[in-house]
Amino acid sequence: MKKQNSDSPVFELEKVSYYYRNQQALEDISLKISKGERLIILGANGSGKSTLLKMLDGLYFPSKGSIKAFGVKIDADFFQNEENFYDFRKKVGFVFQDPDVQLFSPTVWDEVIFAPLHLGFSNSEVLRRAKTALKLLDIEHLKNRPPYLLSGGEKKRVALATVLAFNPEVWLFDEPTASLDPRSQSRFLDFLDTLSDRGNTVVIATHDLSIVEDMADRVLVLSEEHKMVRLGKPMNILEDIPFLSKHNLVHDHRHKHKKETHKHLHIHVTDHEHKD
Template sequence: MIELKDVCYSYEGEVVLKNISINVKEGEKVVLLGINGSGKTTLLKVINALIFPQKGFYFYCGVKIDKSKMKDRDFVKSFRKDVVLLFQNPDVMLFNPTVYDELAFSLRQLGLEDKEIKERVLYWADKFELSPYLDKPPFKLSGGQKQKLCLACLLVLEPKVLLLDEPTANLDPKTTGWLVDFLYDLKATTIITTHNLSLAGELGERLLVLGEDHTIIYDGRVEDFLKDEEKMLKAGLLHKHKHKHGEKEHTHYHLHNYL
């Protein structure tokens, strides 16, 4: 469904993605892990066609995605409905006068009839416990409610691919638990970035790890990675240090505090 071949991307000469090659099948739940600056958000933007590979290729359902393809209005309309991205900061995604308008916005852009728009809006508002706030301005919602609203605004499109950038960053433990359960039951293909190593196994079955060198250094099962100290060290997710206690030398490992 999603195929990247030797994708490279740099910002002002600084490498952010280097020779990224991955295949994601329909229905897969993938977790993307890596330290700050490893390229996680950039990779999601490539898959969402907000930016394009400077080297290498990106294919969605066998179609090469590049600047020229994204000038095809019919294709863009279909692609934007299929592949959606949730940014880490919900405030950058909210701009309509009411919660209802926020949920209805993308559906109106697609030209759906008012009856269907209302049905979808009410369905997803109920699903995300937002029904009491439909007439309220989005900025009056709590951080967790804003995050729920942004996710609902994407799911109202009934997308095939859901890209989530640190979706639990602004959530309390209760809402985080709710989101994990919700995503578990979701049929869409999901690629989720996280700093929370303890959540990785609950957010997906397959783990991709971006190393400090901006390459994919691991692609496999979450639990296998968490048992491999050398791989975690290579990813910069674990710190190793030695100290002497009397005549004996001891080695200690620590997870970095941003996890």
């Protein structure tokens, strides 16, 4: 990639809008993501989180506005250039929400070597990277399995391995904790910690508030009208319950304390007091 500046933000979005066949998916997003940052994109279903991630990964291009990655504008022309394509793809990895979309190869092994092989690493390097990824995620025993014989949690781990195999600087996750059991979820959070310790930039799209406090440096909230309504520190946003409720991120929760039933907005990460 030419003109790259090491001080420039990893991503720089300027008034980005996106339309799917005339249907609005994102409206006027401006944002900078710096190196090593952990950003969580919060939003209800259909708010445009996945679209935003796909734009960061250079899979969709803005209908209006522009996106710069590592200081250079990325658009269709940018990816036409082979060198740009491979350089960008090596730097940015995307873990899709549905592992069945990510696991398209016949076996786990073929899946894990796919990225290093297509990104042009040498054969010995492909093997080394794939083996390391399998080992780090503790899935060496699944190597020869076809994807349809994997459990949901195993599929998610293989999906992580497919990206880990090319070890990108930037990791994009779409709903990573959806349908994970508690143990898999805690494993995943440990994995995120490791990425952060290594200085990777991490962007996560989710509506799972339980991971926000621990995992985010900053939080971006998308409204159901596909606009950016908040960008700030996690606690400031988590404590603003009326705001979260307005954007469909918390809900009324009715439950019993001894014999008394009461109702309040439901959020696990902040305390609430009960009358005795």
